[in-house]
Amino acid sequence: MILTYTDDEIQRLDREALRSLQLLRFKKIITQALKTDFYKKKLGGAGIKNAEDITSIDDIKKIPFTTKEDLRNTYPFGLLASSKSDVVRMHASSGTTGKPTVIYQSQNDLDNWTNLTRRSLIATGCTCDDVFQNMMTYGLFTGGIGLHYGAEKLGMFVIPASSGNTKRQFMLMKDFQTTVVHATPSYMLHLFSEIENMGFSPEDFVLKKAMIGAEPHSEEIRRKIESCFSIDAYNSYGLSEMNGPSVAFECTYKCGMHVWEDAYILEIVDRNSLTPLEDGEQGELVLTNLIRESTPIIRYRTRDLTKVVSGKCECGRTARRIDRIFGRTDDMLIINGVNVFPSQIEEVIMKMPEIGNNYRILVRKKGTLDDLIVEMEVGPDIITDDTRDLYQLKERIKDELKASITINPHVEFHEPGQLPVQQGKAIRVVDERGELK
């Protein structure tokens, strides 16, 4: 029966039909999850031995949450619920320490995800006549390749530019008359500030829309991007644990991001007690993926803080909307769209015998982009009489950090005792980028 819905119909199902569809898919995911030792234990503990033990979507509340720590502990294959030969791709995002968290996709899983990215682009008014320049990084990160597939599926003219190389981005935008770009909000502002420096002028471009995501931003930033380029900018939300971009996306009304509820169960829980909250109340976003059989993840704590936007959207889609993300419940930093945990940086510093234990992480704006500075005190034995040795050490630390967090930090050496000493639990992160809102 459900197979007869078109994608447009699914987006406009009444709430009751949507819940029935969710229940059907949820049971299927439970069946898959029970194929992993991890969920056999977790679900078994909640009295769920097979999919028939689930009779309503509300039964989800019996199931304990899944955390990033869980994903890390099951690395590399603990959450794989299909045979390895069914997997056609993996993605990974940074973990809080060395090991990344991995997601496996079968061809069917990818098709389901592509359907959502295509749907999201359509919701913002994109068509097959658009030229889509994707300025998100391609690779293990889901941001670039995720939207790429949806754009192709929609029939857009896709330019897989990936991130960086601003001059080339401008050249492509001009020569191929790009109408839609996908980038982080900070990169959009960076682009704007560089137009003239790079020998271009705003008249060279015919840009109409920007899909902006991968880092939290304020309404003011969106408006700034819109007025700089005279375009519409649409907020996008996703995380690799839930596939990547297109978990939630704004439609042309720009009143919150529709969470595609046929594909995800959306819950908001109190950030401390973790009890479910009503629509309109702010708390931590918890998501369950309903469309990925190879890697079932149930009640995943995103650590992102938001609220459900109450009421119906004028676009007619019935999927509820979430507000823009206003913070995190953990210490994760988002630096130029890349997730960085201070613990990853600490791990690198602590294995360097030449470096002491006191360090500080600074994040600042340099122009419109983020700059990461890691200050560290040298240890008593570090010193040589030669600055070259110190340079080499610095380069080695930079390389190790880059390998762990994927972005290039600045490393600064300080004398012992010169960095501020923290009382009690060290607060070593100084984020000088200011408030989001």
Place this chain on the structure above:
Amino acid sequence: MKVRQISVFLENKNGRLAEVTRLLGENNINLRAVSIADTADFGILRLICDKPDAALKLFHENNFTAKETDVIGVIVEDKPGGLAHVMDICFKNNVNIEYLYSSLMSHENNAVEIFKVEDIDHGLEILEKNGIKAIGKF
């Protein structure tokens, strides 16, 4: 004869050099040679003084990162070409000089240059063979 040099790590911050030199002065330690290797964000102060053991102790007690290195104090004739003569000997005998700087004192009307070479024993041997004197004590 080797000379004991002390290297001190200094971050690029106002007043650090003033602090180090004040500390030495207050403790009656006299500088004999001094140089700074600096980069954009940190520097290494290299110094030779009359009481290296006392200076090292003082630095460690005051939380400075300091280290001792052996260098050569070469006596160079105080006339045009004096240093060139020594350098020529070093070059022809594969004595690789990492850095050098001048001392604040003179020795019997000659200048004293501080050499850091890759292999100090080899360096001293070559200098001696070629009639160049090195001093051991300041």
